[in-house]
Amino acid sequence: MERERLEGLLIDFIDGRLTESERKEVKELLSTNNEVRVLYEQLKQVTTAMDRSAEINPTARLSRGFQQMLTEEVAQQHAPKQRQVFFTPAIFRAAAAVFLVMSGVVIGYYVNQYNAQQERLAVIEREKQEIEKENLRLKNNMLALIGNESSASQRMKGVNVALTIESADDEVVEALVKTLNEDKNSNVRLAALDALSKFHQEPNVRKALIAALGKQDDPVVQIALIQLMVKMKEKGVLKDLNRIIEDNNSIKPVKDEAYSGILKLS
Amino acid sequence: MTDEQIMEAVRNGDLQQASLLFDRYNKRLFNFLARMTMDRDLAEDLTQNVFLRMIRYRNSYKPGHKFQSWIYQVARNVFTDHYQVSKKKKTDHMDIEKVGEWVADDNDGHTIDEQEKLLHQSMQLLSEDQRELLVLTRFQHMKYEEVAEMMETTVANIKVKVHRAISKLREHYFQLEKI
Numbered sequence: 001m002e003r004e005r006l007e008g009l010l011i012d013f014i015d016g017r018l019t020e021s022e023r024k025e026v027k028e029l030l031s032t033n034n035e036v037r038v039l040y041e042q043l044k045q046v047t048t049a050m051d052r053s054a055e056i057n058p059t060a061r062l063s064r065g066f067q068q069m070l071t072e073e074v075a076q077q078h079a080p081k082q083r084q085v086f087f088t089p090a091i092f093r094a095a096a097a098v099f100l101v102m103s104g105v106v107i108g109y110y111v112n113q114y115n116a117q118q119e120r121l122a123v124i125e126r127e128k129q130e131i132e133k134e135n136l137r138l139k140n141n142m143l144a145l146i147g148n149e150s151s152a153s154q155r156m157k158g159v160n161v162a163l164t165i166e167s168a169d170d171e172v173v174e175a176l177v178k179t180l181n182e183d184k185n186s187n188v189r190l191a192a193l194d195a196l197s198k199f200h201q202e203p204n205v206r207k208a209l210i211a212a213l214g215k216q217d218d219p220v221v222q223i224a225l226i227q228l229m230v231k232m233k234e235k236g237v238l239k240d241l242n243r244i245i246e247d248n249n250s251i252k253p254v255k256d257e258a259y260s261g262i263l264k265l266s
Numbered sequence: 267m268t269d270e271q272i273m274e275a276v277r278n279g280d281l282q283q284a285s286l287l288f289d290r291y292n293k294r295l296f297n298f299l300a301r302m303t304m305d306r307d308l309a310e311d312l313t314q315n316v317f318l319r320m321i322r323y324r325n326s327y328k329p330g331h332k333f334q335s336w337i338y339q340v341a342r343n344v345f346t347d348h349y350q351v352s353k354k355k356k357t358d359h360m361d362i363e364k365v366g367e368w369v370a371d372d373n374d375g376h377t378i379d380e381q382e383k384l385l386h387q388s389m390q391l392l393s394e395d396q397r398e399l400l401v402l403t404r405f406q407h408m409k410y411e412e413v414a415e416m417m418e419t420t421v422a423n424i425k426v427k428v429h430r431a432i433s434k435l436r437e438h439y440f441q442l443e444k445i
Contacts, residue, residue: 008429046436049385050404058296062310066288066317073321074281 010040014047131166138165139172146175152185159188162195170204177208181215189221197228206232213240219254226254226261235265269333277324284321287333292317294406295341301401302345304390312348316341335416342398388438396431403428 006029012018013026029036138161145158162168162176179192193212199205209228216222222244229237244250244258269290275283295316300309319340320327327336389397402408402416403424410428414421 004430004433007433008426011429011432042436042440043432046385046388046439047404047432049381050400050435051407053382053385053405055293055297056300056306058293058306058310058313062292062296062313063288065310065314066292067285069314069318070281070284070288070321073318077279077281 006036007039007043010036010043011047013040014044135165135167139169142172143175146179152188155179155183155185155188156191159191159195162192163198168199168202168205173199173202173205173208177212180208180212180221186218186220189218190224193221193224193228197231200228200232206234210234210236210240213237214243217249219251222250222254223257226257230261230264233265238262238265241265270330273324273327273333273336274329276321277327277329281321284317287320287337288317291334291337295337298338298341298401298406299345301389301405302394302398303348304386308348312341312344315344319344332415334412338402338416384439384442387442388435391438392431392434396427396434399424399428399431400435404432 009018009022009026013023018026030040142158142161142165145154145161148154148158159176159179162172165172168176173196176192176196180189180196183189183192196205196209200209209225209232213222213225213229216225226237226241226244229241241258241262245255245262250258267286269287272283272286276287292313296309296313299312299316300306303309303312316337320337323340327333389400392400399413402413403410410421410424414424417424
């Protein structure tokens with residue numbers, strides 16, 4: 001008999017797994033063959049040793065470790081989970097990726113635009129400061145020249161500087177009005193009127209010009225003032241124009257200009 | 267409650283029920299792993315790892331599937347993974363003369379005779395597959411049908427392999443006895 005089959009039969013015999021006929025066959029062999037009997041005894045010994053081998057006990061460490069692990073797992077189960085956004089199918093993920101890239105490009109473009117705009121504003125601001133600085137320089141220059149009582153040409157130069165000033169503040173207007181009303185030289189007064197007419201839209205300038213008409217007695221300046229009032233369509237000067245007409249000291253060209261003014265403004 | 271009903275509850279999120287399965291299986295799994303590793307401390311660590319996997323991978327348990335087969339499969343994976351990670355085989359670092367001493371432990375008062383020591387030394391000389399079959403069928407008294415189901419093979423195949431393993435064990439046992 002083949003060795004492997006024999007051993008299998010003997011093991012099954014020990015385990016009580018054989019059919020009745022197989023059992024008879026093995027018993028027959030055991031009673032007649034000494035070698036088989038030795039083999040049987042040896043197999044019986046090792047299988048019995050295995051079957052009788054006592055279970056071993058784990059230490060309390062295993063149980064403690066398990067309880068601790070379970071507690072941690074339960075706590076983790078109840079902990080708020082970080083929500084993971086996951087698009088399926090893959091086309092959605094691809095779409096999301098494209099969207100992100102496009103968003104990045106658009107945001108980048110606008111950030112760039114914003115920066116460029118800020119730069120332009122900074123340039124404008126710098127230019128504005130330069131202009132203000134220049135105006136201040138011109139104003140100071142003008143005030144210094146106008147204040148020169150000894151030289152009419154210097155005062156004329158100062159008034160001409162006023163013509164180059166973009167906007168007139170109270171100090172400039174006051175200096176020009178003073179020149180218009182009080183300067184000894186009629187050419188300087190005319191130049192001051194010319195400079196003031198540039199700012200006639202300003203309420204304070206307008207008011208000063210109207211007041212000046214009542215004070216002026218220089219015919220040349222009076223005519224120029226009347227013409228400016230007509231140009232300004234200032235009806236508030238009608239009373240002053242009537243006074244000029246009725247004034248015996250007024251010369252004819254002035255009266256004529258006053259009549260003409262009344263006619264245009266009425 | 268059956269093992270399967272408890273495991274389904276665990277699978278559905280009732281983790282506390284895992285304690286029942288631990289109570290029913292911890293000793294058996296520990297013994298399986300202890301006889302495979304011949305190392306009590308390591309076997310306790312690996313047993314704990316089995317129950318950790320049982321909880322973490324609870325969704326891999328298919329409802330209706332036999333729990334015992336599933337948990338033993340987890341234990342086999344834990345054992346295999348351990349030696350794959352540590353890149354060494356049991357036989358590489360076990361001193362054959364010391365094999366058997368691990369069974370005796372002062373804590374449970376278990377004493378070991380020469381016959382049992384010889385048995386464990388012989389077991390150590392078997393291949394891992396043969397040792398596993400004998401641990402399951404002879405030490406753990408599992409039926410051939412249960413082992414066949416766990417290993418996804420036929421009962422006849424298991425039976426032949428067990429017979430060969432016992433035969434090999436007998437050879438080692440009586441060779442060692444002569445020394």
